[in-house]
Amino acid sequence: MDSQIDDGAPAETSDIDPGERALVAALRAGDEGAFAQLIDRYYTTMIRVARMHVATREAAEDVVQETFLGVIKGIDRFEERSSLRTWMFRILVNRAKTRGEREARTRPFSSVAGELDADERSVDPERFLASGRWSGFWAAPPSTQHCPEARVLASEAGARVAAAIDALPPAQRTVITMRDVQGCTSEEVCAALDISEANQRVLLHRARSKTRAFLEQYLDERTGVH
Amino acid sequence: MLQPEIRCVEFVETVTEWMEGALLEDERLALEEHLVICPHCTEYLEQLRLSVAVLRELGTDDEPPAPDTRQALLEMFRRERRA
Numbered sequence: 038m039d040s041q042i043d044d045g046a047p048a049e050t051s052d053i054d055p056g057e058r059a060l061v062a063a064l065r066a067g068d069e070g071a072f073a074q075l076i077d078r079y080y081t082t083m084i085r086v087a088r089m090h091v092a093t094r095e096a097a098e099d100v101v102q103e104t105f106l107g108v109i110k111g112i113d114r115f116e117e118r119s120s121l122r123t124w125m126f127r128i129l130v131n132r133a134k135t136r137g138e139r140e141a142r143t144r145p146f147s148s149v150a151g152e153l154d155a156d157e158r159s160v161d162p163e164r165f166l167a168s169g170r171w172s173g174f175w176a177a178p179p180s181t182q183h184c185p186e187a188r189v190l191a192s193e194a195g196a197r198v199a200a201a202i203d204a205l206p207p208a209q210r211t212v213i214t215m216r217d218v219q220g221c222t223s224e225e226v227c228a229a230l231d232i233s234e235a236n237q238r239v240l241l242h243r244a245r246s247k248t249r250a251f252l253e254q255y256l257d258e259r260t261g262v263h
Numbered sequence: 264m265l266q267p268e269i270r271c272v273e274f275v276e277t278v279t280e281w282m283e284g285a286l287l288e289d290e291r292l293a294l295e296e297h298l299v300i301c302p303h304c305t306e307y308l309e310q311l312r313l314s315v316a317v318l319r320e321l322g323t324d325d326e327p328p329a330p331d332t333r334q335a336l337l338e339m340f341r342r343e344r345r346a
Contacts, residue, residue: 067344069337076336080328098332105336109343159275160307173270178303179310187313191320198317217318223283234285242279245311252314 057121064112076105079122082219083129085211086229089149090133092140100136104129119228122221126229134231149208149232153239159246179253182260194255201251205244212237213244268293274304278311 063071083104087097107128115124164177191198202210202218211230215221221229227237269277274297280286281294298305327333 069340072340073333073337076333077327080333102336102339106339106343109340160272162272165270165272173272174301175271175303178271179306181302181306184309184313187316187320190313191317195317195321198314199321202318213318217315218321220319238279238283238285241283242276245279245314246275248314248318249307249311252317253310256310 058117061112061115061117061121064108072109075108075125078219079125082211082215082229083126085207085214086126086129087133089207089211089230090130090137092137096136096140097133100129100133103132107132120222120225122225123228126225130229130231149230149236149240152206152208152243153236157243157246159242160250180257180260182256184256190252190255197255198248198251201248202244205247209240209244209247212240213248216241217245269297271297271301271304271307274298274301275307278304278308282311 060071060074064075080101083101084094084097087100088094091097091100104125108125111128115121119127164175166172166174166176185193202213205213208230212226215226215229216223223234223237223241226232226241227234230237232240274294277286277290277294281291286294298308328336
């Protein structure tokens, strides 16, 4: 069922977007602005990913610095068979795991596995009918309202949504940030966290379900439903 | 009215797999049939999509690196590319 391979080998598919190709070319040409772009866009996510494997913020910063060094040194040999992000996050996760093992920690597994094992419902079970012919159908459905546009909501409640994301368990927060905030592909997320496609979907599902619940509550307050 | 193959309580648990294109053909059809008959799950899906769109609007990650960290990385780039 799961046709994606995640054995650490470079991806077979190559749908590198033109912007990224230009970025790679600029990095090879020694363009500092291109490197600055990479830092500004991914530094925080990289720290977050590294923190899932190592104990301290300082260790994570070291790992991220080593990763950037690896990127600088390796960019000429980078074959563009996977995206730049996938490649970068593979370097990161390898270094972070090595460092984490040296620290004799098993955080990544306990943290990702712990989040996967937890039995979570996407919606409060009380909101569904419990018996009768329509058991399992909505008892308290999401209210239909005239929804504002995403742009409007983001400017109105962006900080609150960001805070809600920050409050998610680490693996879920990392997955939803990479996928939905930064627009990474599932392949890139799998490479970064060293998890399977199926597990990536579970984490994404939980994170999105909670974010939706938060947004629903916000929309209800906004229109005075509750 | 025909009893649909999946109920709302299952819809909310499988919707991400559907959005990700990870369902088997018959599961996909069951979910899509449910959407046709259920305005509440359609609304639920709209809210999910809206929350994804809001996150996309946020667009940037939270705090950037501290200025001296950023500076140190840029210096490393300069040094290495020169070498």
